[in-house]
Amino acid sequence: MAGTGTSHLRPDADTVLSVNDLVVEFPVGRKAIVHAVSGLDFDLLPGETLGILGESGCGKSTAGKAVMQLPPPTSGTVTFDDVDLTGLKGGELRRRRSRLQMIMQDPVSSLNPRRKVKDLVAEGLGVWGFDPADHDGKDKDTVVRELLAAVGLEPDVVWDRRPHELSGGQCQRVCIARALMLRPKVIICDEPVSSLDVSVQAQILNLLEDTKETFGVSMVFIAHDVSVVKNISDRVMVLYLGKICEVIGSDEMHLKARHPYTRMLLSSIPGEEDKVDSSLDFSSATATELPSPLAPPSGCRFRTRCPLATDLCAEQEPVLREIAPGQSVACHHAEV
Known part of the structure; x- marks a missing residue:
């Protein structure tokens, strides 16, 4: 589970995939570095679909490919079948990875x-x-x-x-x-329906659901569409600029989401505005666009777009903490 490497949803369950402190950075030129993924922690449970949600540029696809070692992450561990894939190379990595498959965005x-x-x-x-x-x-x-x-x-x-x-x-x-x-144990789905017509998307999503049940696989489902991720996932991990904002059960997102970014995403769904806490005024934020991963903001990376931001948010990075069973949030003001 995010933040601790153990699941808050079912802490006694065995995991099929465990990712700890995953970091992916890309050098640009001589000095600049793209901070694509910064310290991701999560577990995937047997038969579970974990959704990874966030807007374009937040590091979702990079995280999925890093789990597959395509390419290997800068640091961190990816434990699959009780073996750390980051420590393997050549034929041994290929053999282990045969049970860990990926469905790409553009079929x-x-x-x-x-x-x-x-x-x-x-x-x-x-x-x-x-x-x-x-x-x-x-x-x-x-x-x-x-x-x-x-x-x-x-x-x-x-x-x-x-x-x-x-x-x-x-x-x-x-x-x-x-x-x-x-016969994989885990399938990573990287935006598997984003390039398809809307009429076809539902068919593929239903097929993935049936596939999970029929073949007994666990899935990591990556997408930027809130409705799609919410409907297919058991849990949702929300990413922003390479950092985890919130992890929450998909059925509880509308009523119990506490991170301002999660609430912003939910309120953007047409016709769903009334189901989300609308007390936040995002028009008061100092920025509206995703900051550059070359120079992420200090402290909380969402603070430049957050209506709750204070000096504390700029000075201190919030720690992902459990605020309710099965729900973890990285926000200094999650209780507001």
Whole structure:
């Protein structure tokens, strides 16, 4: 769970993925550094979907890729299957990572345009070897066909097609099938519906929900759409400029969110304004845009846009603290 590496929601539950003090920085020129992710802590529980929410530029996708070691983080640990991935390299890292899969934001560009669907989905089996005994004696083609059908594709229709012959939604279903082929324990979904039409988004979200139940996987779901993250996640971790603002159960967000940034995001949903505490006047903030990660504000990084900001917020960085069971907030004035 954020802040301590243990879950406030179910502290006695085993974790399938544990991230501690994750830092990702990118040098720019000779002296400047982009502070993309700064000290993330969270656990992922079995069968859980953890949503990572925040506007563009807050470090969501960078955090997801750092968990996958693409590239490795600047510092911190990523423990998966009781092994710290940051300490592995080469073949050992590749073997461990086969059970930790990722669905990319743009489904078309993440697929090799020269390969057919049957080969794209079966690629993992080609890399790691196929043993019919692991699949109830079925041959490879049968396994691929069953998986295509499980993600809502007609195997006979898409079998020999290439990505450019499919719609965006069909390509994303192929990506999901490819991710499931090696029977992962965790899937990281990096904005998996943001590039799709609204009519297709609901289909893919429902498919991800069904996939989690059918295949028994845990998910990290990254997105900037508040409604999408809230509806698909069990818990939501809100990021701002590389820092965790709040971690809260998705069902409690509207009524119990305490960080001003979380409340700002919720109030931006059309038709949902009345369900959120509207006592905060964000027009009084000194800035409206996300500050540069090259030079994040001192103290609380949200203070330049926060109506509750005081001198304390500029002088001292708030610590992520538990204010209620299953809810942690990094704000000096969370009780206001």
